[in-house]
Amino acid sequence: MEINFTHHQSAHCENGVVSNLMKHHGFQVSEPMVFGIGSGLLFCYIPFLKVNHAPAITYRAMPGKIFNRFAKRVGVQFKREKFKNYKAAKARLDTNLKKDNPVGLQVGVYHLTYFPDEYRFHFNAHNLVVYGKQDHTYLISDPVMETVTTLTEKELEKVRFAKGAFAPKGHMYYPIAFPKELKLEKAIVKGIKKTCSDMLAPVPFVGVRGIKKIAGLIRKWPKKKGTKVTNHYLGQIVRMQEEIGTGGGGFRYIYAAFLQEAGKLLGNEKLLELSAEMTKIGDLWRDFAVDASRIYRNRTTKVAIDVYDDVATQLEHIAEKEKAFFKKLKKAV
Amino acid sequence: MKKSDVPQDESNLEKADLRELCYAVDENGEYVTQHTTGWDPKTIALNNAIDAIKERVENARAKVLAKETSPIEYYMELNKMDLSVLASYVGMWKWRVKRHFKPSVFKKLSRRTLQKYADTFDITIDQLQNIES
Numbered sequence: 001m002e003i004n005f006t007h008h009q010s011a012h013c014e015n016g017v018v019s020n021l022m023k024h025h026g027f028q029v030s031e032p033m034v035f036g037i038g039s040g041l042l043f044c045y046i047p048f049l050k051v052n053h054a055p056a057i058t059y060r061a062m063p064g065k066i067f068n069r070f071a072k073r074v075g076v077q078f079k080r081e082k083f084k085n086y087k088a089a090k091a092r093l094d095t096n097l098k099k100d101n102p103v104g105l106q107v108g109v110y111h112l113t114y115f116p117d118e119y120r121f122h123f124n125a126h127n128l129v130v131y132g133k134q135d136h137t138y139l140i141s142d143p144v145m146e147t148v149t150t151l152t153e154k155e156l157e158k159v160r161f162a163k164g165a166f167a168p169k170g171h172m173y174y175p176i177a178f179p180k181e182l183k184l185e186k187a188i189v190k191g192i193k194k195t196c197s198d199m200l201a202p203v204p205f206v207g208v209r210g211i212k213k214i215a216g217l218i219r220k221w222p223k224k225k226g227t228k229v230t231n232h233y234l235g236q237i238v239r240m241q242e243e244i245g246t247g248g249g250g251f252r253y254i255y256a257a258f259l260q261e262a263g264k265l266l267g268n269e270k271l272l273e274l275s276a277e278m279t280k281i282g283d284l285w286r287d288f289a290v291d292a293s294r295i296y297r298n299r300t301t302k303v304a305i306d307v308y309d310d311v312a313t314q315l316e317h318i319a320e321k322e323k324a325f326f327k328k329l330k331k332a333v
Numbered sequence: 334m335k336k337s338d339v340p341q342d343e344s345n346l347e348k349a350d351l352r353e354l355c356y357a358v359d360e361n362g363e364y365v366t367q368h369t370t371g372w373d374p375k376t377i378a379l380n381n382a383i384d385a386i387k388e389r390v391e392n393a394r395a396k397v398l399a400k401e402t403s404p405i406e407y408y409m410e411l412n413k414m415d416l417s418v419l420a421s422y423v424g425m426w427k428w429r430v431k432r433h434f435k436p437s438v439f440k441k442l443s444r445r446t447l448q449k450y451a452d453t454f455d456i457t458i459d460q461l462q463n464i465e466s
Contacts, residue, residue, distance in 0.1 A: 011354040011366070032356070032364070052382060053415075110413070116349035118383055122418045146352060146368075164418040232385060235378035242375040244353050248334060253356035257364035279358060283334060293374035296381060 002132035005102045007141040007148045011247030011254060014066050015040065016143025017104045017127040021175060022076070024102060027182050029074075036258030037073050037187045038066030039194040041251055045205045045213055052121065054236035057214065059250035061198075063106075063125030063166055067173075069194070073187035077177035082169045086157050089170035093130060096174065102131040102141075106171035108162020114142070114149045119244065124166040130156075144244055188262045189333045195255075196330040199322060208323045215315035222308050230308065231296040238289045238296075249282030256282060259329075270332040274325070281321050288314045334358070336367050344371025345379065386413060397464055403439035404464045405430070408454045422453045 005024055010016030015034040022029040035041070039061060046056040060066070071078050083089035096103050108124040109115060132139035136153045151159070160170045199207035214237070221230040241250040247257075256278035263271030292311050336357040346353065352368040359365050393407040409419045420427040432438050433446075444458065451461045 009354055011356065053385070116345055116351065118345045118379060121413060144353065163421040164414075167421065232381065235381045238374055238378045239382065242372065243379070247354060247356040248339075248369075253334060253364075257356045260364050275364075276362065279334070286334065289374045293377050297377055 001097060001100075002134065002139060003097065003100050003102050005129065005131035005141060008143070009146050010143040012040075012060075012245040012251075013127040013143050014063065014125075015254075017129055018067055018070055020129055020141065020143060021102065021104060025175060025178060027178065029182070029184075030257075030261060032254050032258035032261055033184070034070050035066060035251070035254050036195075036262060037184070037191040038068075038070035039191050039198065040066040041195050041255045042198055043207055043210045043250075045210045047205060052236060054233045055217070057237055057240050059241055059246060069191070070187075071175075073190050074182060074184065075179040076175050078173050079176045080171065080173040082171050084169075086161055086170065089160060089172070090153070090157070093172060094133065096172075097130065097133050101174055102129050103172050103174040104129055105160060105173075106168040107159035108164070108168060109159075110162060111155065111158040112142075113151065113155055114140075114145070122162070122164050124162050124164055124168055185266060188266065192262070192329060192333045196326045199326045200330075208319050208326070211315055211319040211322065215312040215319065218308055218312040218315065222305050234292045234311070235296045238292050241285060242289055249285040252278055252282030252285055268332065274329055274332060277325060277328075281318065281325060284314070284318050284321065288318065336360075336365055339367040339369050340372040341369060342371045342373045342376065344376040346371055386410070394464065400436050402434050403436050404461055405439065405450055406434045407464055408450070408456070408461065412454055419453070423449045425449075 006020075008016070008020055008023065010019060010031040012031070012035070015031045015038070018034045018038075019029055019031045022034075042058065042061050044058050046058070049056040061069075067078075070076075081092060083092070093103065093105075105128055106124070107126050107128060108122065109126045110120050110122045112120065112126070128140055128142040130138050131141055131148075137150045138153070138156050140149050140151050142149060160168055162168060201207045201209070203209065204213055218230070218234070221233060225233075242248065247254040256275045259271050259275035259278060263269065263275060288311060291314065295307055295311065334355070334357045336359045339355045339357050347370045352370055354366045355369045356364055357367050390407070390410045393402065393410045396402040397404050397407045405419075409415070412419075414422070416427050416430060420430045423430065433442060433450075447458045447461060451458045454461065
């Protein structure tokens with residue numbers, strides 16, 4: 001069976017699945033809107049945790065958060081289920097498909113056969129939609145892919161029950177109740193306020209302070225860890241910022257797109273101006289990535305210490321800009 | 334970023350016939366989405382990360398051949414895992430998995446335990462015991 005489901009490609013999987021499911025049920029909500037209302041923008045350095053043998057840094061809210069906040073703020077009810085074993089998980093999925101109900105699934109990336117090898121890491125918070133089944137093959141709409149794709153029963157079992165951090169445990173979700181009319185205005189203001197307070201949080205590893213913290217570490221690493229390790233770390237920072245799903249500039253461009261859409265919807269000129277300012281901040285992040293890549297281009301060769309200071313200074317400059325930005329944004333709504 | 338500035342560099346994505354979405358502004362300052370085939374700064378970062386993994390795999394392989402560690406560590410690196418990911422796949426404590434890295438302990442493992450590792454790595458027990466095959 002195949003459900004009449006329209007696939008729209010998006011930059012990020014979580015926004016994309018929510019946006020696609022909403023559109024399927026007749027509510028036109030764009031990807032940036034989901035991201036903004038769900039307060040997706042963030043900067044956070046998680047000390048002590050290593051990802052791919054490098055410090056863990058994220059430019060977005062924890063997996064699942066964007067989705068939860070969006071649903072709560074616009075008043076859409078989602079049914080979510082997790083499973084102990086694959087049989088039950090598969091049975092529930094099949095019943096939903098029979099009822100013409102496309103569902104969102106949380107999956108692990110490592111066993112996703114349609115991803116290029118280079119992109120298959122043990123990351124368990126990817127999202128996709130299943131919109132049908134033909135014989136023993138599931139029809140998949142993965143929002144980061146250009147077109148729809150498929151997975152066999154066996155393959156889907158593997159990705160739904162991937163292990164490690166954020167193990168999906170067969171996690172499945174779909175909307176069950178909608179408000180009569182989608183009122184976005186209040187939700188937008190709530191979303192913006194939360195992002196401002198996150199980014200300006202008085203916590204040393206979060207938001208603007210987190211960016212400064214990383215800048216400080218970039219100054220220290222070459223002396224403490226050597227240039228090879230530092231280059232590996234820098235490469236990881238840029239990957240977190242630019243790899244599939246951020247829409248460029250560590251989600252800053254998606255956020256600027258959200259501010260533009262929100263400004264028009266609320267008739268708020270200030271938000272339009274701030275959208276343009278966020279675009280410029282996104283450009284600064286891109287410049288940082290370009291300069292960092294000049295350093296790690298050669299993985300092992302000796303690099304002069306002062307080039308690290310240069311990129312650190314760039315980050316500190318970005319931190320100052322974002323601090324001023326979010327203070328203005330807080331006052332604008 | 335302007336729509337016309339969205340980079341179209343060569344990348345590993347391109348080979349797989351994949352393009353991702355970028356958000357950028359058009360000539361009127363309106364936000365639109367634009368496909369990108371890749372961008373050098375991140376392609377270099379990804380390639381470096383892959384080289385680093387290859388290096389880890391080679392190191393582990395050399396250690397296995399020198400009898401300093403068991404093939405489990407080699408296959409763990411080959412599958413881009415770390416100790417905690419592997420431990421949760423085989424359903425054992427991390428210290429137990431780490432203990433199985435010792436060649437002397439590995440030799441005495443039961444078939445059942447070996448099978449668990451083999452299933453996780455999607456190989457046969459024979460391949461697990463002998464990394465050359």
